[in-house]
Amino acid sequence: MNQTVTINISGIVFHIDVDAYEELKKYLSKIKSYFKNSEECEEIMMDIEARIAELFSEKISSNNQVIQSKDVEEVIGVMGKPEQYIDEDEEDLEKERKSSHQKHYSSEKKLFRDPDDRMIGGVAAGLAAYIGIESLWLRLFFVVALFIGFGFLLYIILWIVMAEAKTASDKLHMKGEPVNIDNIGRTFKDEADKVSDNFKKHGQQYGKKAESAIESFFNFIGQILNGVFKVLGKVFGVIFLLVGTFMLIGLLSMLIGSETVFSITSDGVFSIPSTEFFNLIFISENQFHMAIIGAAITIGLPIAMLIYAGANLLYKIKTHTGVSIGLFILWVIGIFLCAMIGIRMGTELSYNERDSEIGTSKTIINEDKEDFHLSIATENVPGEGILEDKYFTISLDEDSIYFNDIQVRVYESKSDSFEIEIEKDVAGYSKKDVNSKLNQMNYNYSINNDSILLGNYISTLRKNKIRGQEINVKLYLPIGKSIYLDKSLKHAINNIANVTDTWDSEMLGKRWVMLEDGLTCLDCDEIEGITTIQLDSIRTQMPIEIE
Amino acid sequence: MKIENTKAQMRKGVLEYCILSILKNGEAYPSEIIEKLKAGKLIVVEGTLYPLLTRLKNAGLLSYRWEESKSGPPRKYYQLTEIGTEFLKELETTWNDLVKAVKITSK
Known part of the structure; x- marks a missing residue:
């Protein structure tokens, strides 16, 4: 059996036979070179790759997990070779194809950021693919470098300099071919051609890179913050959910569940039969029930919102604005109800005057x-x-x-x-x-x-x-x-x-005696400043002087 | 002068017209469009369609939205824009004129 390679086309992972992989790579390179000079190149490539991924998905069955050469050939048959495409500038492209032919047929490695195997920006994975080692080692290197001091800056620079591998052909290039004598020889030759080419392009490209540098940096910061917020969000979600549920249970058992009201006094906790107690406070049974409903809404809804917020932080839930507006209105009604009862109770207790002879x-x-x-x-x-x-x-x-x-x-x-x-x-x-x-x-x-x-x-x-x-x-x-x-x-x-x-x-x-100064203790022993006083002496010589 | 080139030139114009016509009845994703075009023997290979769709879209004649697919990557569903509908109407008259012209001249 042949060796297989794992590839990612349009976000879907396939296992592909090495031979089939080579074929696919050639095919994609060919298409890319065909559209190279058109502005829509990237978009067209993505569309075509998406279709290829779809066709591959259809080929895969439970007893055939690996894409074979014949599958690739079939797909190429369906999609057609660029020569078979009907296109506007037939003749122009013809020329174009001839000139770009050689360059794009070779599949030398290129340095890309790997979006499929990334921790932060895919720099380490991309470098690893380029060098041909496990990405783990490069990650370790970056972590160590971070502590030494230059790691952060180095990473940022690499991020800016390396483009992301967006299309499958980019990714194939990123992974490149196994290095053998043949390839090394060819690479030398290609390299010479490329150098002159690169010089021409550099002027333009550096402008673009500088522009995206700031963007990339903020992307990076954004990603870190995003991660921190996500973790915090989950923690708060759990807290909200627990506290909310606890409070809701408390509220429900207080309003409905139990027959008694607990009162914490200086003597301890006492339970009171609730209906009896509240009937002695509220003006009528109706008012009592209204107060319960009012309290349930006014206190219950925010608790429910807390639970909801917690759940939302943990698992994204969709809300209808209609529902939230409805709940808000209900809450306002609850407050209104409580306020009404409050005002009613207030007037019930507001009066303290009485006819002087009564009471x-x-x-x-x-x-x-x-x-x-x-x-x-x-x-x-x-x-x-x-x-x-x-x-x-x-x-x-x-x-x-x-x-x-x-x-x-x-x-x-x-x-x-x-x-x-x-x-x-x-x-x-x-x-x-x-x-x-x-x-x-x-x-x-x-x-x-x-x-x-x-x-x-x-x-x-x-x-x-x-x-x-x-x-x-x-x-x-x-x-x-x-x-x-x-x-x-x-x-x-x-x-x-x-x-x-x-x-x-x-x-x-x-025993206390009323003197002109006020009540004075008679049988207190030595309270500060006062000696024991005899009742008789007070009657004759009052008041006593305090030393 | 190659016969193949002339054929291709003729097909190319009609192809755009046909794609717009297919989308006249509502949105569709490339595979659906391809099926109809294959049935009409207008195209042989699928690769032809993608650059065409992209160009029609960039010209403002089509717009698309993404939709998740169970059996593969997300799909682009294309539909006609207002400009596209206008464009199609003009192509229809032109086509009818051409058919007449061919009929008259080839008698």
Whole structure:
């Protein structure tokens, strides 16, 4: 069996018998020389080569993978020899053919860049083919040269100087013939002819090369950047895809999948039955559903876009502009929906005014007493808790909501009597709404002699919803009278002003007296700057001077 | 004067006319054009067609687009341009005139 050669014609790779290869090479050279003087030479060659590749493809079958001499002969028969072509300038070409005949029949090697076996510009592969060694060695040489310093420049220069092998005949020339005594002899002879020829052409060609030098350089830079961006693109693609998918799963499970909403509080993570909870916040069931749809669109679409962008970076996908415009409009609708609900909720909570007599109650406690005792109930809040936190609890039973938002403050009394003021607070959309909600807020406390026991929850009807209900307990303590703050008030006292700027939690379990300067601790041992004070002494000689 | 040359000269003009006529019915790629021309015994070898198509294209009479092919390299599909259509119309009248002239003179 004959040796075979691998060739590339019009982008298709064929295995071809060495003899057939020689024949094909001669044929292509002949055609090329025939059209040599016409401007369209390259284009015509490419068309003819494409057709030859097509004819070869038809010849190849599973049991015949190699192009044989007879195949080439057949193809030449179909395509015809240049002599058989009908052409305009028959006589001119006749002359042309005679003069160029010898030169183009010889198939000496030419230096081309090899576009089929390239890493960057095909310089190494082309050189390797010219010299007749493996391209690997030349690549190694260039890599080493790059580190020594001249490699980059050398490569660029070679790239500029070497033309790319575009047609099959170029490629055949690039690979050339096996070197033998015969060829060497001929090469010497041809070389002499060529030298004079080349001198004539050089003038023109150098102009062209300089022009394409800049172009080639940018091509080169472009190719490197392109490579970098491609890799980065894939990395980002994977990241986008993963993050997007994760977020989408999260969103879906939050909106549809789970029955509960998770709330992260200072006490840990709590789950709340979502429908129940949201029904207590949104005005109506419809609004609740609209909010879900709005949120799904507004948050979901960008996530979907992220996933899409990731997928697009990994695998090119075609998009219809119609679809993207549609999605954008949908997104705007989603935002609009959210904004509407936001505005509606805003107005729902916008109103805070109330008639002064509603929601505030004042009690004056027995004037004789000197010491008071303040504590808050520690019983469990009724109903089933939907939100349970140290500081904030919401619980439900069949028709009521219970809150524990109770704030206790101590002020100096403007009269001589100890007063306790209970102020209810709620948000609503109108004065009337606020007033009606205040009326339906229930809060209990009891006064027994000198001890006050505050209730630890507020209750209201379910229809009043969660609207920031809270109770402010304001104690007005006359100067000279004292109050004991029980430890049960831990979560209720709120920034009670005192002369020593003692923190709320430190104030508990101690007795405080109201002096002209403010609340002063009675049984604090050695708080900075203050000595233990006796109640009696204060009554007689007040205030005490601080050293 | 060689008979072969004269024949070739005659065929050459008609060949351009025929190629344009084939493309009048829509776009085609070289192999399809070749088949019809072979059927009409206008050309013997395919190589003739490619330079002709390239020249007609460069003259602005034809345009082409690429299409991927399953069984080989991508194909050029040629079609008539507006100029090409005009050109073909003129050739048609000229051809008819020539046929008449031949009929009249060869009687």
